[in-house]
Amino acid sequence: MRKNEKIGPVKVQRKHTREVTLGSLKVGGRAPISVQSMTNTVTSDINSTLRQAKRLESAGCEVVRVSIPDEMSVETIKVLVSSLRVPVVADIHFHYRLAIDAVKAGAHGIRINPGNIGGKKKLKEVVLAVMDAGACLRIGVNSGSVEKRYRNLGIVEGMLASVESSLELITSLGLTNVKISAKASGVMDTIEVYRKLSEKVDYPLHLGVTEAGTRFSGGIRSAVALGILLSEGIGDTLRVSLAADPVLEVIAGFEILRSLGLREPGPTVIACPTCARAEFDVVKMAEEVEEMISGFRVPVKIAVMGCVVNGPGEALHADLGFVGSSGKVVVYEKGFKKSVINFDDWQRYLRTFLDQLQE
């Protein structure tokens, strides 16, 4: 080894941003990079929105955002705020009054797009309401809805100009509890705009690729864009936008952060690629396991293997392994065959195992 060569894994050096407060969560500064998601239910349907928000929270989601397209949806904010432990953010487009009502209803933060909130006067009213409530405001510019006056500048410069002008107005009114996002649908545009933003401002940056796509293509595009930015130390909170169950956004977000050593190691699911020998639906079980353990902060490894060909070998190296065999599921725990259970019992077995881990 050469003299002065560093020992140990390479670490990302995070760029310094100021710390802001979103409910009980700190964002920016030295706070861990947080993972957000957004419900995709009809927000005014209180029961289904609450159910999904709770699933997100159980999966480890640290900020739950809901879109507020109408007055009825504001009622849901009140229920979410009183039922969840994590901060709730209201996402508002066009209707500045809804933004004001959302913070009055207890939303810990709002996200507005200055390009469509209705001009300076209305933005000012929103800012005053946010300050009054002690909430947090995200300036959320998207490449598809840049203010008209900046559209001729091109995607990146147009988004930057839009962020800068609204940031100037908002901070001049005295609000500094502010986060910023500037999401483009193109990966290279997203990288470029966030690199430039991070040079210009010290407010926390919320990373994301807008309209990223389905779970597969969207996951890859987000991992590429966010992975590059995070590896350069840029980003304080993120959402992996997917046209899919939002719980997958949370799983993907943590996976990206963990792959860069930016969050504590967590649970891992390994699964065989499945084939005609599989004794049960491996993909379905693996996905269900992934959701059940996604909120865990301990490094637990669970194996889901369709049959005895490779199953026992892999399961022996996991903390818990489920292997299909003769119509049953053989369970391995920390290297030992523990029991044989009926397929219908695997979820109960996993729940008990996880409860014991948390004791």
Ligand code: SF4
């Ligand atoms: S473990 Fe069994 S079911 Fe899974 S891929 Fe291998 S042979 Fe197929």
